[in-house]
Amino acid sequence: MTRDLLRFATAGSVDDGKSTLVGRLLYDTKSVLADQIEAVQRASVDKGLSTPDLSLLVDGLRAEREQGITIDVAYRYFGTPKREFVLADTPGHVQYTRNTVTGASTAELAVLLVDARNGVVEQTRRHAAVLALLRVPRLVLAINKIDLVDYDEGVARAIEKDFDELARTLGFASDAVVTIPVSALAGDNVVERSERTPWYEGPTLLGHLESVPVTGPEVAAPFRMPVQYVIRPRKDELHDYRGYAGQVAAGTVAPGDEVVVLPGGARTTVAAVRTADGPLDSAAAGRSVTVLLDDDIDISRGDVLASAAEPPRVTDELDATLCWLAEKPLRPGARLLLKHGTRVTQVIVGAVGERLSLDSDVPLWEPAPEQLGINDIAHASLRTADPLPVDEYADIRATGSFLLIDPPTGNTLAAGLVGTPLAVAR
């Protein structure tokens, strides 16, 4: 039995029912077991509620239960006979950008909730822009609380039309977005088809999640693999063994492929692709492997093995988009650390360019602010101490992404995307 894995994220504003939707998905797929349900029932009775509050299934921290809000991203797991799911359940609260970026960075699909009574609101536009920026390949617009607008088709169609316009502006292809009217509270069209929306002919949310093609992590792109670790057994019978361990970040690799080692630039041929279970004919993006090469070249952690025919650009000057995630503001001239693939290097932030304004109906790039604050998204130029082999984030997520790290505290300050992955009006 082989089933694949879909990693997806939720997004949406506070009180639009994300936790309830996630609770409903878990509950109706029977992924919640009796002791967990009993705990929720007990806690619901304690709170004076007459029906179990499904959001209590997922709000795991003491402070979250006390305040009735979700504070931090949590990960949930469920499976059906067709597929396994990893769900990044993100809070919609004030720290929207930070949490949406965290959840969306590994997601192959995002479920964006809107409240049917309110339609597309400012927060929807912010979240959609961040999901587009992060290049989440597929989107579901879940029009929640459809029961509260009497299952009205006109309301749903109007919201769908509004959102479609926004999605087009942000660069989502029309077949990448699916709109589903749901009621997380009543269970309509989440796992079970609703008879109260006869005008809706599409799949249930779960049906869609089960059947949407899993977007492999850039299998079609040219080969990239950051070297994590050099495996040298130092045993007599394996005296000359030198394996380069890493996870294929993009494309595929096979014996006989010509590769280039970057940033150095040496070229060689792949002699073998191995795992602990033996040699492979080829390995695609996502797989952890050990690569053996024909020539004895000096290669260490931080180097990138790449397709010799289509290599990444090697540069120490980056134009990038930063999602600033920390309380501590970014000032031009800051000296920070940058983690790209398996390499950590020093970086100096040059000029901060335009900032993405999410306050109007469509996202706009506006003139540079003096410094970046938490949740700001802006262009910046960076100079790195070591040259880095990079791709545009829009082309390859894995080699186009990096972290900025605060040297004294070690905290992660920013998510970095090489280039300008969100092509919207200036």
Add this chain to the structure above:
Amino acid sequence: MTATLPIAPASALDALDALESEAIHIFREVAGEFDRPVILFSGGKDSTLLVHLAVKAFAPAPVPFPLLHVDTGHNYPEVIDFRDRLVERLGLRLEVAHVQDWIDDGRLVERPDGTRNPLQTVPLLDTINEHRFDAVFGGGRRDEERARAKERIMSLRDSFGRWDPRKQRPELWNLYNGRHAPGEHVRVFPISNWTELDVWRYIQREGIELPSIYYAHQREVFRRDGMWLAEGPWGGPRGDEALVKKSVRYRTVGDGSCTGAVESTATTLDEVIAEVTASRLTERGATRADDRLSEAAMEDRKREGYF
């Protein structure tokens, strides 16, 4: 101006291969970035799985980390026997922190209920300090418990070993940030994204040996708080708790005082998987008394430095 987002062709990795590759990636990141990592090992299925994945991550070279067992002294003999055979077979180094040593010299006091599960935290943190371990692998899974669902794959602990769920670093793409100051360390959870069923399916696929108590066997047990507990040096059974012989197996391995057995006739992996699939109780709800202490028992223990 608009651009079209690309939709790439489907990846060929099935769910277990994807989880295995992710775990191997995490092991190799830690080997590349830390000086003194250690794998927490209890002899249970999750930590046995961790060791198996570590072996695969570095083959044909040896695993570059030792193991650390925090031994409550309330063990199942089958588990200790299994631990020692595993270490011997794989040529690993094993450190053992005996909770009893901390009780003997007065650093810890035995609890009235006899359970030593919460007492593991201090020996764990003392041993991490003593050996200057900077990365500590654990077999925790986010599906086990609501507080664990909030845990990062690489999770910073301050110099007191504490977890602060409100100050977690965002975890982006698969770029793990393990930076820490001297005295701090990082807990690493390579199987965060696995479920109990994933673990069992993988154990079956890879033919991983487990302690025999995971399979149904005859054992003298008694009933307390709705759980079947085995007799042991921790003071059970008491009073009118009567020992009866039952066919049971364990879903988790922990301190004997608070780890319950489930009634079962599953003696093979197929039967265990069928039983886990059909079970209406989580493994912790079914067999861990310490998680029942309060609504936030796990969160509170994790904040103190428990894994």
